[in-house]
Amino acid sequence: MRRSTPSREVAGREQASRGNHKKKRARKVPDIHEAHKQLLTNGMKLIEEPRIGRDGKWQLHLYDPDQTCVELVEFTPVEKPCCSEYTGPHPKP
Numbered sequence: 001m002r003r004s005t006p007s008r009e010v011a012g013r014e015q016a017s018r019g020n021h022k023k024k025r026a027r028k029v030p031d032i033h034e035a036h037k038q039l040l041t042n043g044m045k046l047i048e049e050p051r052i053g054r055d056g057k058w059q060l061h062l063y064d065p066d067q068t069c070v071e072l073v074e075f076t077p078v079e080k081p082c083c084s085e086y087t088g089p090h091p092k093p
Contacts, residue, residue, distance in 0.1 A: 023068040030093045032058035032074050056081040 029035045032050045039046060039062070046062070053059045056077030062070045076090040 023066075024071060025069070026071040026073055028075050028091060028093070029072050030075065032060055032072060035072050036060055052079060054082045055086070 036046070036050050044062075046060075048061050050058055050060045053073070056079045058074040058078060060072045062072065064070070075092060077086070
């Protein structure tokens, strides 16, 4: 039985929805929901909603026209990380 592969168009949309994480910048924010609200108020079109990442912190991915990712991340986790807990003091704003 032959395994189907997605068309280039579908594969391109899937890549675009994930962005180019090879070119990624992260910025810390005190409140991800407030940052999300402000971006929407300023007219930015977002393709993702805030979510809790594997590190247990709220995060939001933004993409420029070249699909470079800018990740907004809160300073402290809100739930236990998936792999190992951060043992040092968390950064503050």
